[in-house]
Each structure stands twice: as structure tokens, then as C-alpha cells.
Amino acid sequence: MTVEAAADRRPARENRRFYVGLGIITLLALAWRIVYDVWNIDRIPLGGDASYYHYQANDIARGIWFMDPFQLRYWGRLTPSAGHPPAYILYLAAVSKFIGSSETTHRIASTFLGAGAVFVLGLIARKLFRNDWAGWTAAALAAAYAQLYINDEMLMSESMYVLTTAIAVWCAYRFWSKPTGRNAALMGFGIGLAALSRAEAALVILFLAVPFAFLQREKPWRERIKLAAISCAVFGVVLAPWIAYNLGRFEHPVEMSNGIGSVLMAANCDHTSNGHYDGTYHGPFAGYWNIECSANIGPRLEKAYSPAHAADLERQLGVIPGTDFAFFGDESTHEVAWRAVGIAEMKDHKRQLVSAVAMRVGRMWDFFRPSQNIKLDGLLEGRGVGATRLATYEYYPLLACAIVGLGLLRTRRVPILPFLAFAASVTITAATTFGITRYRAPVDALLPVLAGGAIVWFVTAFRDALKKPA
Numbered sequence: 001m002t003v004e005a006a007a008d009r010r011p012a013r014e015n016r017r018f019y020v021g022l023g024i025i026t027l028l029a030l031a032w033r034i035v036y037d038v039w040n041i042d043r044i045p046l047g048g049d050a051s052y053y054h055y056q057a058n059d060i061a062r063g064i065w066f067m068d069p070f071q072l073r074y075w076g077r078l079t080p081s082a083g084h085p086p087a088y089i090l091y092l093a094a095v096s097k098f099i100g101s102s103e104t105t106h107r108i109a110s111t112f113l114g115a116g117a118v119f120v121l122g123l124i125a126r127k128l129f130r131n132d133w134a135g136w137t138a139a140a141l142a143a144a145y146a147q148l149y150i151n152d153e154m155l156m157s158e159s160m161y162v163l164t165t166a167i168a169v170w171c172a173y174r175f176w177s178k179p180t181g182r183n184a185a186l187m188g189f190g191i192g193l194a195a196l197s198r199a200e201a202a203l204v205i206l207f208l209a210v211p212f213a214f215l216q217r218e219k220p221w222r223e224r225i226k227l228a229a230i231s232c233a234v235f236g237v238v239l240a241p242w243i244a245y246n247l248g249r250f251e252h253p254v255e256m257s258n259g260i261g262s263v264l265m266a267a268n269c270d271h272t273s274n275g276h277y278d279g280t281y282h283g284p285f286a287g288y289w290n291i292e293c294s295a296n297i298g299p300r301l302e303k304a305y306s307p308a309h310a311a312d313l314e315r316q317l318g319v320i321p322g323t324d325f326a327f328f329g330d331e332s333t334h335e336v337a338w339r340a341v342g343i344a345e346m347k348d349h350k351r352q353l354v355s356a357v358a359m360r361v362g363r364m365w366d367f368f369r370p371s372q373n374i375k376l377d378g379l380l381e382g383r384g385v386g387a388t389r390l391a392t393y394e395y396y397p398l399l400a401c402a403i404v405g406l407g408l409l410r411t412r413r414v415p416i417l418p419f420l421a422f423a424a425s426v427t428i429t430a431a432t433t434f435g436i437t438r439y440r441a442p443v444d445a446l447l448p449v450l451a452g453g454a455i456v457w458f459v460t461a462f463r464d465a466l467k468k469p470a
Contacts (some may be wrong), residue, residue, distance in 0.1 A: 018132045022122045022139055029118040029143030033111035033152050037104070040153055044382045046103055050155040052083055057092030058101045066245075068331065080249045081331050082258050086242055087164065087196040088157040106155055113159040114152040118142045120166035121449050127173055128414055129453035138452025145398065146391035147437070147444040150383050157197055158441040164194040165201070165442035169418045169449075172208055176415060179216045181230050187212070188231035192238025194442075199256040200429040201442070205235045207421035215415070250332035260433075261335040262294075264342025267360075267434035268349070269293035280434065281352045287359025287368060288376065289434040293345075300341045361427055363435025366395060377437050388437075398447045405450030408457055419446055 046054060055069035064072070066089075068081035095101075095109040121142045126135030142148055151158040171190030175183040187209050194201035213228035239256070246254040266289040270279040277283040278292045346353060362368025374392055378385030406416050422442040429439050 014132070018126060018135060021132070021136050022119060025122065025136060025139040025143055026115050026119040029139070029149075030111060030115035032143065033114050033149050034108055036149055037107045037111060037153050040384070041104060043384070044154070046155070047382075049084070049157075053089055053092060053157065054103055054106055054155060056081070057089050057106065058096050060089065060093035061096035061101060079331065082246050082250070082254050082256075083331070084157060084257055084259060085196045085199050087193065088160040091160060103155070107153055110152040110155060110159040111149075113163045114149055117148070117163040117166045117445060120163070120170055121445065124166065124170050124173065125449045125452045127170075127177075128409060128449070129456065131453070131456055134453045134456045136452075137455050138448045141398065141448035141452055141455075142445070145394055145444065145448060146387050147395060147441075150387050150391060151438075151441065154381075154383060156438070158438060161194065161197040161201070161441050162445040164190070164197045165422060165445050168194045168201075168204065168208075169422070169446065172212060172418045175231075176212060179213070179219065179227060181227065184209075184213060184227040184230040185234040188234030188236075189238055191231075192235045195235075195239060195256070196242065198441075199259070200425055200439075201422075202239075202256065203425040203428060204421050205232060207424050208418055209235065211417060212415070215417075251330040252332035252336050254332050254335070258331050258335040261338030261340075261342065263289070263433045264346075265297075265338040266291060266293045266342075268342045268345035270345075270349075271295065281349055281356055284372075287356060287363045287435045289436075294338075297337065297341060300344065301337060357431045360430045360433070360435035364426065364430035364437065364440050366392060366437065368435070373437060381436075381438065395444070395447075398451045401451035401454040402447045403450075404457075405452075405454040408453055409450075419450065422446060 044050075052069055055073065056066065059065075059067060059069055059072065064078070066081055066086070068077070068079040068083075071077040071079045091113070092106050092109065095106060099105060099109070118139050122135040122139030125138030126132060128134075148162060151162060168187075168190035171183075171187045175187040177183075188205070191201065191204050191209055194204065209231040210228045213231060214224050216224050216227065219227075243255050246256075250258075267280055269290070269292070270277070270281065271290065271292040272278065273292060278285060278290050280286065280288060280290055280293065349356070359368050363373060366373060370392060374385060374388050377383045378388040383391075406419065409416050426439050426441075426443055430436070433439075
């Protein structure tokens with residue numbers, strides 16, 4: 001029996017005590033998140049992705065399924081849209097249907113996701129470090145970590161992503177404790193939920209589920225392959241309805257979302273305005289993104305296609321009459337065009353890609369221009385400069401403690417692959433797109449788990465040292 005499995009066999013009284021304590025911390029986390037949301041009502045004008053989530057959720061509640069909410073509101077056009085994976089939108093749609101459809105209602109509904117994540121993270125920490133105090137400490141850290149509770153106010157999918165990340169990691173360790181077909185299926189299900197929250201989490205099935213199955217050394221290879229196949233199959237089943245739905249409603253193939261094209265375009269360009277360089281390969285936006293990269297798309301399409309094909313694609317983009325803004329037309333056509341522009345820019349900057357990738361990854365991990373990141377996150381992202389500064393100050397000691405926590409788990413022969421898998425997925429996301437703190441959300445969610453175990457170890461070691469006779 002593994003140490004993790006043995007740790008789960010506890011007297012009922014101990015379990016009740018732990019769950020009561022964890023429940024109290026979770027309720028306090030929920031209360032704080034609601035207070036923070038109410039305190040900041042009207043601080044953030046609804047816009048960008050947040051407005052997409054809010055409006056599309058309300059449309060779905062009225063029976064209009066996954067249409068572009070902006071084209072519907074401003075021009076009355078019913079245009080299919082897969083701008084984001086569906087988990088968070090469907091959650092908000094259920095809230096709109098049965099509770100309320102206001103912006104504030106949706107923001108407060110997101111706090112329940114954040115509080116749910118606090119609870120699950122406490123469970124993970126207790127399971128891994130075999131200590132109630134580790135679970136309580138991890139939950140308290142997650143409750144107080146600004147990088148997490150800011151998400152709930154922002155009306156962004158990171159609230160759902162943090163929760164589903166915690167669920168996926170808990171399912172993975174359940175499988176490791178008892179590697180049965182049922183738990184392999186549960187692991188695939190958890191990772192699938194995370195991928196329906198943020199598409200990049202799909203990488204985790206390869207980084208986590210498959211290696212975890214193959215590392216079951218006490219089982220023959222045939223059984224390991226079977227467990228990996230079960231996990232992957234369930235993962236596919238979870239994603240299949242959404243993918244099948246998308247494949248039948250666009251001009252070009254769409255699987256998880258139509259978001260990567262605009263991201264690649266906005267993250268790759270050399271743009272100069274009023275004599276100032278506003279591109280993304282050096283200068284103030286190095287490793288970041290700039291909306292100016294979306295300008296003058298016609299000539300840039302010719303870098304990717306023949307002039308005739310580029311002109312035809314530009315016509316398909318559907319320029320709004322009286323403007324040069326491509327907005328109408330099939331969403332997948334925009335995705336194809338924007339992705340081509342971004343990739344063409346990357347090919348034009350091959351020599352700069354290595355430095356660009358380093359800056360993107362450095363930005364996401366807050367080791368490149370962290371002071372500027374605070375301003376960009378606080379103002380441009382709307383997260384609030386004060387709250388973002390607090391989140392950054394909390395991040396570094398949490399990260400240091402988390403590294404110690406990883407070391408402790410390794411010395412106890414507890415696998416750390418789930419943490420590394422999500423760290424790898426967010427690093428690849430930043431490297432291939434741009435560096436933004438928000439992309440780090442699943443790692444920020446898991447830092448309190450490791451830090452909680454490390455802090456309890458520090459306290460215990462210090463207390464034991466004091467007890468030793470001089």
C-alpha cells in the first residue's frame with residue numbers, strides 16, 4: 001500500500017475534525033471573495049473576454065447557443081462562435097437561468113468556484129503531506145492569495161480553470177494511490193474538465209495521465225497501456241460533444257476554440273507609430289502583446305499566401321461597412337487568417353524567436369520586467385494595480401516555499417509529476433503565444449498546496465529543535 005493510500009485510512013473523528021476546519025476556511029474564503037467583489041462593484045467596466053463570457057452565457061440561458069455575442073448585440077447577426085471553451089460559459093448560463101443574469105451576479109457566482117478550489121486544494125495538501133495542518137495551511141494560503149481571488153472578480157474563465165486544475169490534480173493522485181481502471185477514468189475526466197475550461201490544459205493528458213499510467217512499475221506493461229488508454233479515452237469522451245458540435249458549424253475545422261489565431265497575431269509584429277516601436281520582439285512590449293499587431297492585415301496576409309488567395313481571404317473576413325475593421329464573416333475564417341499572419345511574422349523573425357520565447361516565459365513567471373507586469377496586469381488587464389502588486393509580493397515567497405515542498409515530496413517518494421505537468425503546459429502556452437500572468441493560473445492554484453506542506457514542515461522542525469535539550 002502506498003503512503004498516500006495509508007494516509008487516507010484515518011479514524012472518523014480525525015476526518016470530521018479536518019473537514020470541519022477545512023469547511024470553516026472555505027466559508028471564510030467565500031466570504032472574503034464576495035466582500036471583495038461587492039467592494040469593487042463598478043471598478044471594472046465590462047469589456048473584452050469578460051463581456052464575451054457574460055453576454056454569451058445570458059444568450060445561452062435564453063436559448064441562443066454559442067453565437068457571437070457582440071455581433072448579435074450590435075448588428076443583430078446570428079454568427080456561430082467558439083471563442084472560448086464552454087465550461088465557464090455554461091456555468092454562468094446556468095446561473096443566469098436559475099438565479100440571475102446581472103454582471104454582479106456572475107461575478108459573485110465566480111467566487112463559489114474560487115472557494116471550491118480552496119477546499120479541493122486543502123484536500124490535496126492533506127493527502128500528499130499526511131497532515132491535517134498542511135491541508136488547513138494550504139487552504140488558508142489559497143484563500144488569501146490575491147492571484148487567485150482577483151480572478152473571481154474579473155469575470156474570467158480562470159476561476160473555473162483554477163477549480164478544474166485542483167480537481168484534475170486530486171484525481172491524478174487518487175489514481176496514483178490506487179491505480180485501477182475506474183481511477184484512470186476519473187483522472188481522464190478531471191483533465192478533460194480542465195481542458196473545457198482552458199484549451200491549453202489538453203496538453204496535460206500527455207504530460208500527466210500517460211506517464212502516470214506507464215510509471216506503475218508493479219503492473220505489467222499491458223496493464224499500464226490499458227490504464228493510459230482508459231484515461232485518454234475518457235478524456236476524449238469528455239471533449240467529444242464540444243468538438244463534434246464545433247466541427248459541424250464553421251467553414252474551416254474548429255476543435256476546442258477559435259482563439260489561437262488572434263493571440264498569435266497580437267503577439268508577433270514589428271509595428272511603429274509616431275516614431276515609437278510598438279512591436280513585440282523588443283521595446284516596451286517585448287514578450288507581451290499589442291493590439292497594434294492587428295493593424296493593416298491585408299498586406300501581411302500576402303506574406304502567408306499568394307496575392308490572389310490573400311485577397312480572397314481578406315474579402316471573406318467581412319469588413320464592417322465604412323471601416324477597415326474585419327469583424328463580420330465566419331469566425332473560423334478570421335482564425336485561419338489571423339493565425340497565418342502570426343505564423344508568417346514568426347517566420348520573418350526566426351533569429352529573434354529564441355529571445356522572444358525567453359522574454360515571454362520570463363514575463364509569465366514574473367522574472368522579466370515584474371514591475372511593468374504589475375502595471376500591465378493592473379491597468380490593461382483591469383486587475384487593479386494595488387491588488388496586482390500584493391499578488392506579486394505574495395507570489396515570490398509562495399514560490400520559494402513551494403520549491404521546498406516539491407523537495408519534501410521527493411524525499412518521501414511522492415510523485416511530483418502533476419505539478420510539473422501543469423507548469424510545463426503553462427510554460428509552453430507562454431512560449432508559443434505571449435507572457436501574461438493570467439496564463440499562470442493553474443500553477444498559482446497549486447503553489448499553496450506545496451507551500452502549505454513546507455510551512456508545516458518548517459514549523460514542526462523548529463518546534464522539535466526547541467524541545468531538544470541544550
